[in-house]
Amino acid sequence: MRVAERLARREQVWRELDALLIRFEQAGALRGRRLLPRSSTIAAEQQEDPTAPAPDGRIGAAEVVRLGELYRAACADLMLAEAYDLPRETVAYLHALVGRAHNSIYRTPGFRVRDWASELLEVVPRRLRSEPFLKLASAVFWGLMILAGLLAAGRPGFAEKIVGPGQLANLEEMYARPLTEMPREDAFMTGFYINHNAAIGLKCYAYGLTFGLMTLYELSFQAIVLGTMFGHMATTPSASNFYEFVTAHGPFELTAIVMSGAAGLRLGWGLIDTKGQRRLDSLAREARASLPVVGTAVCLFVLAAFVEGFVSASALPYWGKAGVAIGSTLLLLVYVGLGGRGAAGESGGFAESVGKGSERDRGR
Structure with a gap:
């Protein structure tokens, strides 16, 4: 009592x-x-x-x-x-x-647009410039995509073995008519593209939980299928219609896939090289560090979806769509190459910034 x-x-x-x-x-x-x-x-x-x-x-x-x-x-x-x-x-x-x-x-800090913009425009580009897994993801994706495209264009029967004759027939039929003669559902298709493309990127990231193996598989699968379609369509009468459609949104969409794959590989590597931490702690460390990169990839997927929905299928001349693609490519090069340079706290790389964050956490 x-x-x-x-x-x-x-x-x-x-x-x-x-x-x-x-x-x-x-x-x-x-x-x-x-x-x-x-x-x-x-x-x-x-x-x-x-x-x-x-x-x-x-x-x-x-x-x-x-x-x-x-x-x-x-x-x-x-x-x-x-x-x-x-x-x-x-x-x-x-x-x-x-x-x-x-x-x-012990409240958590509230969301501030300025902090989000700083993370997106300064921190992420600095990490991407020295991220070894971005180089690996780029080599796997672009290497396999170019190889598959060359084989599909130069070796009869290769595309049918990879994609299947039914899928190729549907693809040729879809682009048999000029884009101006196709029905327009810009808003609906934009929503579809956001859902479809972002799902691919999130799969590349989440598959990192399999020690990165499924991330490599998804990157390779997407690269081979896309490269095969691009190479096959180059040999058909529908080539001009097909390339007129895919040109404008390609840079944003394909770059987002590579970035998602790089983040997934980083996540998987955290399960392999724990830097002396418990495996779950190492995974949490790499997840915190890679989430901003995934968020940036999702932003690119959304941009690509709007370009695909409202520009790619529009009556804009091909030179206009090619101009959008060139502008998108230059914007990405400037973002990755110059973003965050000279900003306070610029670090030597992705792994270094993660290590500093972990030291601060242990210091608390």
Whole structure:
């Protein structure tokens, strides 16, 4: 009963913590606002009564310190209440109170467009420039795609073995007519392309959980199938219609596949080379580092889908679509080659930035 009596006497402390949390919420301090420096007059007034709120309604240092003290005390009370099997109502109340206080003190930073833009335009390009798995993914994808295209164009029967005669017949029939004669459903097809293309990229990334083996398979599969289609269509009467359609959106879409594959390979390598950590910790480290790259790839997939839906199938002359492709390619080259150069904290590479992040985590 002594524990129960002690906890009963501490109800006033719980009510104080509850009231302080409400005050923080009303003042907006829990969202990182209004925690501003005090004037000397306000500070002098609070020295007389540190627990009193500031007259201007802002949160003071004394209240922040008091919140920490009350939180630690409530955690101890919750431990005692659970250890001595006190009434469920008391335990549930303390759980809720401690949870609110925990979320207030250890809150996660909110989303800010500036931080997201900095990650996208500075951090990701720096990582991509020295990412060895981007080089590997590019070599696998572009190498197999070019090889398959040459074999499909130069060796009769190769395309049928890879893709199948039915798929080739459907492809030729689809582009037998000029694009201006095809029905237009731009908005619907844009949504379809976003879903289809982003799914390919996310598969390349998620397959990294198989130690990167399935990522290599997916990259190789997409490269061989696409290269075979490109090579076969170059030998058909529908070649001009086909290439008029695929030219504009190709740079964004194909680059996004390669980037997704690179992120998936990085994820798989984290399961192989753990750098002395537990395998799950190593996986979490590489996942945190590779997610911005995957996010960038998804952005490229979305851009490619809009170009494919509204430009590729439009009546724009071929030189206009080729201009879009050239502009997209130059934009990607500038992004990867110059993005983030000279920015503060530029690191030597993907693995180095990951290692620094891990050291900071261990330092905490």
